[in-house]
Amino acid sequence: xxxxxLDLAGLWSPIRLTLELATVTTxxxxxxxxxxxxxxxxxxxxxxxxxxxVVALPLVLPPTVLGFYLLVAMGPDGPGGWIAGLWGERSLAxxxxxxxxxxxxxxxxxxxxxIRNAFEAFGDRPLEVAATLHASPWDxxxxxxxxxxxxxxLTGAVLGFAHTVGEFGVVLxxxxxxxxxxxxxxxxxxxxVETLRWAEAHILAGGLLVFAFVVILSMMLLEKRIGRAxx
Amino acid sequence: xxxDTPVLDAxxxxxxxxxxxxxxxxAPLAGVTALFGASGCGKTTILRCIAxxxxxxxxxxxxxxxxxxxxxxxxxxxxxxxxxYVFQEPSLFAHLTVRRNLEFGARRAPRGNGTVPAVNFDQVxxxxxxxxxxxxxxxxxxxxxxxxxxxxxxxxxxPRLLLMDEPLSALDRSTKDxxxxxxxxxxxxxxxxxxxxxxxxxxxxxxxDRLVVLSRGGKVAEGSVGEVLERLDLQPMTGRFEAGxxxxxxxxxxxxxxxxxxxxxxxxxxxxxxxxxxxxxxIRLRVRARDVSLATHPPTGISIRNILKGTVMExxxxxxxxxxxxxxxxxxxxxxxxxxxxxxxxLNLAEGMPVHALIKSITFDRRSLG
Numbered sequence: 207x208x209x210x211x212l213d214l215a216g217l218w219s220p221i222r223l224t225l226e227l228a229t230v231t232t233x234x235x236x237x238x239x240x241x242x243x244x245x246x247x248x249x250x251x252x253x254x255x256x257x258x259x260v261v262a263l264p265l266v267l268p269p270t271v272l273g274f275y276l277l278v279a280m281g282p283d284g285p286g287g288w289i290a291g292l293w294g295e296r297s298l299a300x301x302x303x304x305x306x307x308x309x310x311x312x313x314x315x316x317x318x319x320x321i322r323n324a325f326e327a328f329g330d331r332p333l334e335v336a337a338t339l340h341a342s343p344w345d346x347x348x349x350x351x352x353x354x355x356x357x358x359x360l361t362g363a364v365l366g367f368a369h370t371v372g373e374f375g376v377v378l379x380x381x382x383x384x385x386x387x388x389x390x391x392x393x394x395x396x397x398x399v400e401t402l403r404w405a406e407a408h409i410l411a412g413g414l415l416v417f418a419f420v421v422i423l424s425m426m427l428l429e430k431r432i433g434r435a436x437x
Numbered sequence: 438x439x440x441d442t443p444v445l446d447a448x449x450x451x452x453x454x455x456x457x458x459x460x461x462x463x464a465p466l467a468g469v470t471a472l473f474g475a476s477g478c479g480k481t482t483i484l485r486c487i488a489x490x491x492x493x494x495x496x497x498x499x500x501x502x503x504x505x506x507x508x509x510x511x512x513x514x515x516x517x518x519x520x521x522y523v524f525q526e527p528s529l530f531a532h533l534t535v536r537r538n539l540e541f542g543a544r545r546a547p548r549g550n551g552t553v554p555a556v557n558f559d560q561v562x563x564x565x566x567x568x569x570x571x572x573x574x575x576x577x578x579x580x581x582x583x584x585x586x587x588x589x590x591x592x593x594x595x596p597r598l599l600l601m602d603e604p605l606s607a608l609d610r611s612t613k614d615x616x617x618x619x620x621x622x623x624x625x626x627x628x629x630x631x632x633x634x635x636x637x638x639x640x641x642x643x644x645x646d647r648l649v650v651l652s653r654g655g656k657v658a659e660g661s662v663g664e665v666l667e668r669l670d671l672q673p674m675t676g677r678f679e680a681g682x683x684x685x686x687x688x689x690x691x692x693x694x695x696x697x698x699x700x701x702x703x704x705x706x707x708x709x710x711x712x713x714x715x716x717x718x719x720i721r722l723r724v725r726a727r728d729v730s731l732a733t734h735p736p737t738g739i740s741i742r743n744i745l746k747g748t749v750m751e752x753x754x755x756x757x758x759x760x761x762x763x764x765x766x767x768x769x770x771x772x773x774x775x776x777x778x779x780x781x782x783x784l785n786l787a788e789g790m791p792v793h794a795l796i797k798s799i800t801f802d803r804r805s806l807g
Contacts, residue, residue, distance in 0.1 A: 337516045341541075345516075
């Protein structure tokens with residue numbers, strides 16, 4: 207393929223889309239992941255570890271397998287198709303909404319686990335103290351549990367965001383490669399390489415490399431600081 | 438216990454760890470009542486049941502308010518019970534400053550329309566000596582300071598009853614003494630009844646007015662501290678600790694030259710190292726059974742200063758040991774003396790016999806009976 211010159215405008219669309227996807231996914235995950243983490247941390251149900259295992263599945267499942275099942279579920283014959291029918295579409299697959307749903311499943315363990323750990327770390331005592339100081343369970347959750355688990359929320363949000371940015375297999379299965387709709391960064395890099403546009407691939411790949419490094423480094427520094435403050 | 442004093446009426450029954458708790462007791466909602474017993478006898482569980490943090494079958498009423506009644510399926514959740522709880526370890530909220538910790542309960546205290554808080558923030562902070570700590574983070578405080586803040590926080594939530602679960606056990610000896618002094622001030626200045634859990638008899642005699650003795654989930658004895666300590670049949674419980682009795686005495690005078698305080702105890706004189714108490718003041722003393730010796734004739738040429746005339750009331754020999762416990766009436770108060778069985782046989786110690794009690798050491802417990 208002949209060289210077409212550097213397409214900077216074309217680079218911007220996947221970056222914007224990826225940031226949008228990661229932001230929406232992180233917000234959704236904090237909203238639904240927090241009660242799940244709370245339940246996993248506090249419940250005495252025997253089968254809670256089975257639920258925890260389901261949440262953690264994406265850690266070991268090949269993204270294509272997860273993507274395959276999500277594709278089936280979002281297709282016209284799955285529940286996703288029925289939901290899409292509510293606004294007159296045939297399927298959730300190959301849409302931005304579909305990508306958000308896929309990302310939520312894919313990144314869930316990275317958000318739920320740190321928050322659960324944080325909830326477990328402080329134990330029952332602060333909540334008991336809050337109760338004896340007339341705080342209702344709901345009040346104690348917001349005024350004691352959430353502030354004490356703040357490091358866990360921070361870690362969960364950063365990891366959830368970063369992991370969604372790096373998602374590839376699942377996106378490919380359920381999102382495809384529609385510019386401006388489902389063509390996120392990782393897919394764009396793959397696409398540029400496929401079409402031998404090395405310069406663009408370099409820019410995006412290098413950018414992601416720096417992003418990943420900054421994320422990991424700031425996480426480590428954060429944990430160190432929290433560790434010091436706790437002592 | 439007068440009839441018009443509201444009462445804490447508690448009864449709980451159920452499994453706790455390896456044994457069954459089955460205990461019922463009443464405590465006046467005034468002064469300090471101690472739940473006393475060895476570690477693991479169920480004291481903490483009882484406290485947690487009263488706070489509603491743990492649920493065992495039973496019944497619980499505070500004055501005219503019922504908090505738990507299984508017959509009516511009534512169980513008031515902990516945040517709706519007006520109790521303050523001081524845990525064994527201070528448990529301050531790490532994310533809040535000392536001031537915000539103190540305000541946590543105060544803000545949420547249930548308050549009738551326009552009623553003035555029973556305890557005042559500045560007063561509590563001042564009594565506990567934590568004014569200079571208000572803007573600090575809990576992590577920057579010493580163990581004793583943290584526990585003082587925890588006590589203040591519980592008080593400011595305006596409890597009808599303050600529950601304290603071995604609040605001194607995590608502290609070292611000197612910090613303990615320091616905090617005990619603050620507790621005495623609170624006891625004197627604030628009118629909040631306290632239920633105090635401890636396995637340390639010296640703490641209990643220093644602070645408590647009434648005692649409920651527990652062993653393996655059951656109640657063994659209850660009564661005023663003085664009464665309970667004089668009972669020789671509780672030896673298996675109190676013997677493991679610093680068995681002894683409590684005496685009250687009135688300050689008679691002071692000897693500046695020798696730095697001594699003279700006390701009157703029902704006509705007999707006691708001499709103790711000088712304490713900061715005014716003439717006429719009533720103070721509380723503790724005398725351990727092992728610090729008391731007995732003589733049939735008044736001894737002479739002896740360094741012991743406190744020799745009291747008395748009568749043997751009870752002798753209880755401990756089978757398979759060398760020892761016997763005796764109870765001596767000293768004309769009002771009673772002393773316990775721990776002597777050998779050999780001495781009992783040799784001196785023919787028996788009920789009704791006049792003796793001289795030689796007291797080697799007296800512990801000054803507290804200045805006034807609040």
